[in-house]
Amino acid sequence: MSAAGPTLAERLARQRWPLLVVALCLCTVFSVGWLRYFERATSITYVPTAPGAWVEVEGLRQRVVEWYLADSLSGSDDGVPVTPEPGKVFLVAHLEVETLLPDAYCGGSVLLGEDEQLTADLLPSGLERPVPDDCPESGPGLTELVVEVPRTRTDAIKGVTMNDPETGVAWVLRPPA
Numbered sequence: 001m002s003a004a005g006p007t008l009a010e011r012l013a014r015q016r017w018p019l020l021v022v023a024l025c026l027c028t029v030f031s032v033g034w035l036r037y038f039e040r041a042t043s044i045t046y047v048p049t050a051p052g053a054w055v056e057v058e059g060l061r062q063r064v065v066e067w068y069l070a071d072s073l074s075g076s077d078d079g080v081p082v083t084p085e086p087g088k089v090f091l092v093a094h095l096e097v098e099t100l101l102p103d104a105y106c107g108g109s110v111l112l113g114e115d116e117q118l119t120a121d122l123l124p125s126g127l128e129r130p131v132p133d134d135c136p137e138s139g140p141g142l143t144e145l146v147v148e149v150p151r152t153r154t155d156a157i158k159g160v161t162m163n164d165p166e167t168g169v170a171w172v173l174r175p176p177a
Contacts, residue, residue: 044170046111048159052176057164059101060135062108064160064173065142067093073146075128082127084148093145093160094131095173099138106135110147111158111172120147 012019049055054063070090072081084090097106109117120133131144145160159172 042168044115044163044168046115046158046161046170046172048172049174051174053173055162055171055173056100057162057171058104058166059099060104060106061098061100062106062162062173063096064175065094065096066175067091067160069149069154073127073129075130087151088148089151089154091147091149091154091157093147093175095143095145095160096140097135097143098140099135102138104135106143107133107145108160108162108173110145110149111161111170112149112153113156113158117161117170118147118149120145 006014052063052065054061056062068091070092072083073090073092074081091110093110095107099106107120109119111117129144129146131142133144133146135141135143149157159174161170161172163170
């Protein structure tokens with residue numbers, strides 16, 4: 001002990017709680033920072049586009065040409081229209097696409113509200129639609145996305161999403177005004 005009183009090292013040797021407080025503060029700051037980074041890196045960010053705008057992701061350019069709601073779809077082998085589940089309606093979206101790379105994924109999901117994505121269910125086999133539901137092997141083409149939407153949520157349709165897995169961005173495409 002010196003004449004001026006105990007040194008910092010001597011005080012810390014007797015009372016260890018200040019080191020514990022500093023360690024806990026550092027752990028808290030590190031944990032909060034890591035959680036915020038993890039949340040941003042793993043969550044989807046929805047980015048609306050201008051109506052009719054093109055978006056390019058992973059070798060595919062795509063835009064929504066039009067969409068409409070339908071209570072039934074024609075084109076079955078037996079001539080009987082296909083209807084959605086009770087309480088639902090079909091959203092039919094026509095997408096203009098351009099395949100830039102082989103094996104590009106065509107299509108998307110429908111965004112309801114702020115964060116609910118509805119994916120296209122497989123339509124019954126034998127249903128022949130006038131617009132194909134798959135991408136052209138290369139070059140430009142037109143595809144169709146059919147999604148069942150709850151009838152009570154049709155006013156919450158925001159657009160067709162095109163997800164970019166590298167950036168975590170989901171582009172929200174809408175038809176031209």
